[in-house]
Amino acid sequence: MALFSDLMAAIPVYTGLSPVTFFTIGALVVALYYLVTSLFAPPPPPKRDFGPVEPPPPPPVQLGDVTEEELSAYDGSDPSKPLLMAIKGQIYDVSRSRMFYGPGGPYALFAGKDASRALAKMSFEEQDLNGNLEGLGAYEMDALQDWEWKFIGKYEKVGQIVKKVSELREVPVVSKDEEANSRDIDTTVTEAKDIDTTAAREAEDSVKVDKESEKQVTSEDAKESKEGNEEKVSEEPEKTIAKEETATTE
Numbered sequence: 268m269a270l271f272s273d274l275m276a277a278i279p280v281y282t283g284l285s286p287v288t289f290f291t292i293g294a295l296v297v298a299l300y301y302l303v304t305s306l307f308a309p310p311p312p313p314k315r316d317f318g319p320v321e322p323p324p325p326p327p328v329q330l331g332d333v334t335e336e337e338l339s340a341y342d343g344s345d346p347s348k349p350l351l352m353a354i355k356g357q358i359y360d361v362s363r364s365r366m367f368y369g370p371g372g373p374y375a376l377f378a379g380k381d382a383s384r385a386l387a388k389m390s391f392e393e394q395d396l397n398g399n400l401e402g403l404g405a406y407e408m409d410a411l412q413d414w415e416w417k418f419i420g421k422y423e424k425v426g427q428i429v430k431k432v433s434e435l436r437e438v439p440v441v442s443k444d445e446e447a448n449s450r451d452i453d454t455t456v457t458e459a460k461d462i463d464t465t466a467a468r469e470a471e472d473s474v475k476v477d478k479e480s481e482k483q484v485t486s487e488d489a490k491e492s493k494e495g496n497e498e499k500v501s502e503e504p505e506k507t508i509a510k511e512e513t514a515t516t517e
Contacts, residue, residue, distance in 0.1 A: 325349065327360040330426035335381065338428060342379025343369040351425065353381035354415050356398060359422040381428055387411035398428070 278286045328349060338358065341351035343365065350362045350369055361368045361378070368378045376382075376391055381398035387407040388395055400408070 325362075327362070327423045327425050330358065332429040333358065333426055334431050335428055336431075338381070339379045343375065349425075350378055352377050352379065353398065353428055354383050354386065354411070354418055355400075356381060356383075356428045357415075357424055358426040358428065359418045360425045361418075361422055363422070383411060386414045 275286050278284065278289050282289055284292070330351075338351060338353060341348050343350045349360050350365055351358050352361055352368060353359070366372055368374050376396060377385065380396050382396055383398045383400060384403070385391065385395040385397075387400070387403050387410050389410070400411075403411070
């Protein structure tokens with residue numbers, strides 16, 4: 268109270284105004300300040316309308332093994348389903364980036380597909396929207412690896428692509444009886460081949476023996492013929508000598 272009394276006494280001394288007049292003038296000055304500042308102040312910024320707020324995506328659901336045809340159902344056309352895409356056969360839930368991979372987004376073509384080749388080549392061509400990596404260069408494979416690391420760090424893996432059952436090679440189931448019969452047949456065929464091989468060898472040996480015997484007979488005949496010729500040659504001089512002796516005697 269003493270401070271207030273001193274203030275009331277000091278106002279007339281320093282301002283020459285009564286306390287009521289002093290406070291009235293002060294209130295008018297403050298009102299005038301707010302009036303002037305409101306006239307020259309810039310208008311408030313308009314409120315930004317971001318449209319309806321999308322609800323947060325549901326938690327990722329593990330799909331496991333799916334085919335490419337089944338994966339195509341998660342391309343964002345059905346808002347009730349998660350938004351999925353695959354890299355190198357591994358499926359990731361990209362629902363949190365629906366503005367990029369959902370309908371109307373810049374990468375909407377990749378949704379519901381294995382876009383490995385397109386990401387490696389940075390291509391939006393229809394023929395590249397697949398997981399075929401044949402013919403890609405080292406630079407393209409490095410680019411694909413960067414994309415894969417990004418997806419691994421940002422999105423959750425929910426499955427992998429598998430081939431259709433019809434595309435898998437069918438392995439025939441062989442029973443024990445069929446397997447035993449097959450072994451018997453193989454054994455019989457092998458034995459028959461061995462018999463044929465043995466018979467062929469024996470035939471070759473017999474042909475060789477016949478040829479050798481023919482050569483031996485031919486050589487013996489030639490020898491006998493040669494000896495006969497030599498005897499004839501030796502007999503002719505003897506006959507000539509006998510004739511000469513007979514002529515001399517006569």
